[in-house]
Amino acid sequence: MSITKPLTEQKILIFAGEAYEDLELWYPKLRLEEAGVHVTLAGLEAGRTYPGKHGYPCQTDAAIADMVSTDFDGVVCAGGWMPDKLRRDPKVLQLLKEFEADQKLIAAICHGGWMPISADIYRGVKTTGSPGIKDDLINAGAEWIDAEVVRDGHHVTSRRPSDLPAFCREILNVLTGSNS
Numbered sequence: 001m002s003i004t005k006p007l008t009e010q011k012i013l014i015f016a017g018e019a020y021e022d023l024e025l026w027y028p029k030l031r032l033e034e035a036g037v038h039v040t041l042a043g044l045e046a047g048r049t050y051p052g053k054h055g056y057p058c059q060t061d062a063a064i065a066d067m068v069s070t071d072f073d074g075v076v077c078a079g080g081w082m083p084d085k086l087r088r089d090p091k092v093l094q095l096l097k098e099f100e101a102d103q104k105l106i107a108a109i110c111h112g113g114w115m116p117i118s119a120d121i122y123r124g125v126k127t128t129g130s131p132g133i134k135d136d137l138i139n140a141g142a143e144w145i146d147a148e149v150v151r152d153g154h155h156v157t158s159r160r161p162s163d164l165p166a167f168c169r170e171i172l173n174v175l176t177g178s179n180s
Helices: 022-034 082-086 090-101 110-118 131-139 161-176
Strands: 011-015 038-043 049-051 057-059 074-077 105-109 150-152 155-158
Touching (some): 011 022, 011 082, 022 038, 022 074, 022 105, 082 110, 105 110, 110 131, 150 161
Parallel strands (some): 011 074, 074 105, 105 155
């Protein structure tokens, strides 16, 4: 049995960018911070304020280009239209591949799954996501399941904002080494 660091010693990266799904970024950020996890919001530019799909702004702490996967215990990929742009960034793909290689938390909700799809890390992984990307997940080699949350090892996925309570509970289970 592996020993997991206390939540207060863990660090999570959350990708941020224009037209992110407001709840899918803010709910995990605040829930993780409430549990004592240090959260870094990273976008294409550090210190930039990005508007959410519904107008709620977020300011990034850092630039994705400056992120190093070994500094984090996992990553959260929020949905919205943002993932379609960020999945084209080579550094985003590199980070996701490194998190995968190190078996660290990779959590994606709704359209956030586009980023791991483009990093080619879902082959053989049980996932869920927005029904709008179901075909993309299947074509990437994932097994799509219509459920509020799906955990497959270090992968946690959910479909939509109404699934956020289950999504965050499962993220915390992965970080604490608990089984659901």
